[in-house]
Amino acid sequence: MMPAMPGHDLRTAFITGASGGIGAALARVMARAGIQVALAARREPELSALAATIAAEGSTARVYPVDVGDPAAITAAVLRADDECGGLDVVVANAGVAVQRWSGKIDWHDCETMLDVNVVGATATLVAPIARMVERGRGHLVGVSSLAAYRGLPKLAVYSASKAYLSALCESLRVDLAKAGVAVTEVRPGYVRTGMNAGAGKLPLELTAEAAAQEIFDAIVARKAVHAFPLAMAAAMRSVTSLPNALWDKIAPKMT
Numbered sequence: 001m002m003p004a005m006p007g008h009d010l011r012t013a014f015i016t017g018a019s020g021g022i023g024a025a026l027a028r029v030m031a032r033a034g035i036q037v038a039l040a041a042r043r044e045p046e047l048s049a050l051a052a053t054i055a056a057e058g059s060t061a062r063v064y065p066v067d068v069g070d071p072a073a074i075t076a077a078v079l080r081a082d083d084e085c086g087g088l089d090v091v092v093a094n095a096g097v098a099v100q101r102w103s104g105k106i107d108w109h110d111c112e113t114m115l116d117v118n119v120v121g122a123t124a125t126l127v128a129p130i131a132r133m134v135e136r137g138r139g140h141l142v143g144v145s146s147l148a149a150y151r152g153l154p155k156l157a158v159y160s161a162s163k164a165y166l167s168a169l170c171e172s173l174r175v176d177l178a179k180a181g182v183a184v185t186e187v188r189p190g191y192v193r194t195g196m197n198a199g200a201g202k203l204p205l206e207l208t209a210e211a212a213a214q215e216i217f218d219a220i221v222a223r224k225a226v227h228a229f230p231l232a233m234a235a236a237m238r239s240v241t242s243l244p245n246a247l248w249d250k251i252a253p254k255m256t
């Protein structure tokens, strides 16, 4: 009997935010699909425990403890993983933080953390491998944005803005890099039950981290430009982008 075909040609992937939530689930999905994974985040014990689980399942995982808010450190980690894995096929900028607060009460500390991780960290993660991928004529960059990127959401001013930034960054990278053989996929999940929303009650159309990870992996394999999910919530968020501001300003505050 012929062995099952993997349905993709990906050998290696670097994933930030792999110590928990969507990133850890994506690492497991990719490892089960035969991809060697490089796990990055700050919490080394969580990364090592995940690497051990993946190894016990017969796949390979390497651990890269790093704060993505330090651009030099995340750049060095991506390049080291590229060397150690024999060339990264996929780099996923997944690490992210969200502070939910009414804009009348936000302070710079909240803003700084989200900008460091969601903007500086994601940019440094995605930019780090580009020169090598262009040289190889092969590679795939993935940005984990959010449905919050579609419009400025209430109590999520900086988070929404940071994800809109990441979405625009991915789009520009995509149009620039296609001719160099480097693909770019941007994913926009809706609510996913992770540490990010621990303590929140049942959220509309919420997904498990495992279900979200499978959606993201399928979008990468399909080399989709943008994948927003779940479909019903993505359709709703896309539709509000065409609402006039006067209407959005009335509806939005009722959303949270």
Ligand SMILES: NC(=O)c1ccc[n+]([C@@H]2O[C@H](COP(=O)([O-])OP(=O)(O)OC[C@H]3O[C@@H](n4cnc5c(N)ncnc54)[C@H](OP(=O)(O)O)[C@@H]3O)[C@@H](O)[C@H]2O)c1
Binding pocket: 016, 017, 018, 019, 020, 021, 022, 023, 040, 041, 042, 043, 044, 046, 066, 067, 068, 069, 094, 095, 096, 097, 098, 117, 121, 144, 145, 146, 147, 188, 189, 190, 191, 192, 193, 194, 195, 196, 197
């Ligand atoms: N959950 C949702 O409903 C939802 C919806 C849409 C989009 N998203 C996006 O999905 C991505 C993953 O979120 P999640 O829900 O899985 O959140 P999570 O469970 O809170 O995980 C966040 C991950 O980011 C890492 N991280 C945070 N700050 C970091 C830093 N300075 N340096 C390195 N890693 C850092 C964390 O690891 P360490 O603490 O170990 O560093 C952790 O692994 C985020 O970009 C988020 O915005 C989530």
